[in-house]
Amino acid sequence: MTDVQIALIQALQAHAAWLEVPMLAFSFLGEPEFYLLVIAALYWCWDTRLGLRLALLMGITGGVNEALKVAFHLPRPYWVCPEIRALGSHPSFGLPSAHAQGSASFWGLLAADVRWKWFTVFAVGMAFLIGASRIFLGVHFPTDVLAGWAIGAAVLLGFLALERPVGRRIAALPLSGQVLAAFIGSLALGLASFGALAALGDWEVPASWAAGALEQSGEAIHPLDLLDAVMASGLFFGFAAGAAADRHPGSICAEGKGSVRLFRYVFGLAVAGAIWYGLGLLSPQGAVPAAYLFQYLRAAVAGAWVSFGAPAFFARYCPGA
Template sequence: MDSIGLLSAGEARSWGVVYQWGLELVRTIQTIENPALTALIKAITLLGSEVFYVPAVLLVYWCIDEKKGCRWTLLLLFSSWTNSALKVLLKQPRPYFLDPSVGIGAASGYGLPSGHAQLSLVFWAAALPGALGKRRAWLIAGSITLIIGFTRLYLGLHFPTDLLGGWLLALVILGAWYVLLPPLERLPAAGGMRILMIGAAALAFGMNALYPGDRRFGALFLGFSAGYLLMRSYFPFSASAEVRGKFSGTILGVKSGLVFRGIRFVLGMAGTAVLYQGLKFLLGEDSLLLGRDSLFGPGHYELGRFLRYGLLGLWAAAGAPWLFLRLGLAVPREK
């Protein structure tokens, strides 16, 4: 059993009925278990993880609409930070912590609120309305979210109450987002880049102060926000505009616009992977592999981590678009 799943006697008594009911539901669902279904479930559940969301939002930012990509990236980062902070605050176990026999899958950390439930609803509810209309979008977003929630029960990774907590938190975050987004988008004209930079830095450091256990989200939020503001001010990049010139038309029978967008995405993801691993090596974050402490010393591991994720956010928002423009893979955004 994972050590973080151990409960005090008081916690076990206060949550015992809820845990027992949840475990019985998980066991009932797992009566349909078979290898083929398990393989399918494990593939579907990835749609609720960062394995799916990170490439998805970067695809939008680099290849479809940089403004929407920026909004969704910051929304997901804030949602992920909120989820992680509440997990540590509430310290609720996962089903397989209490009964290892239901552990078809495995996951780190606590269970409530479910990150897969929360982030899937936030992502799809924010992504679909513009293309499908609000009513149809909410229907599809709800269906996808329910399917992903079912996979978490099947794998023994969450209680039903974990899913409910994730969905409720997602609705609160989405409600706040839709109310605050219009005035936030008016700030650039009112305050200028300096004010926005200060605001982004204050939010990022506030996130770290409130939840110092994981500095990734604050660093990514700061790096991406700063990168977007720099890009927009000094080399405005358009993800949607078509590249004109000698390569216009088709390339090997494929529309040149699709080819250029595909190259941008592959190049951007490759740069992200190289930067992620390269900085991890240079900063000495993998002490077992390198045989040495962090570049900043054993007491400052989190400083190196903050720097690495901040630079990753800066690369995604500004470095990659700058490279696309320099290589002729994209064109500047019209003012």
């Protein structure tokens, strides 16, 4: 089965080289940075509720993906086959594909919210192209992508089934209880990956995988590093806790001209970037407890800025007219 998948990737790269630029573009549309750009635009400028739903869903699906990657601990194609060109790279394990899983969840929720037939077709097409791009770029086997789509759809269905009953229970809590619920949820997401890592025992990444990845891409791999899992956990907490603390959710989205909303968006992203990259300069190096704690706090602060800090600032200083 693996040989067939490798042959497929080689054939795509050899006979459809003109697809490299489009596939890189579609791959970017599956990156966390792209999702954050869209979520911030929705939350600050258009539909706060949809932005919040997307943020929580992507935090959940990201945490699930990180845990499953460690649980399966399988390689990426370019780690094990020198004939496959690494047109992209990533230090984590391959199964399931985070791009495929995230795209199924993200575009699936948008389609469920919009409920226009043409948009549903567009959303399915986007999820397909994002997943397919990862196969072409040599960073995922087709089975990684298929598993990602299936898991992303399952997470989405679970989210849609539970968001109302769980949301009503949490909304009935005082603010302290809502923040505590957000914290417990974020811990559950993070601990899933640490539990999967503990289950591996003394298993180590094969030296041939590390050598192959470095030779093909020029970048070292560290798939047992759980900083991305901690980041997803921290973002979930910061965004959920910040949204709970926002006393006027959605009020700024209904106000202001297009130019005012554009200013909010640009300013909000600039501050978010300053928080993320500024705190990143202070982060301890390596996968040590201090680094994990700092990564969690860094992500939580960035998430809280999006859902609470920026809306509070906009409501006071640039409500718009």
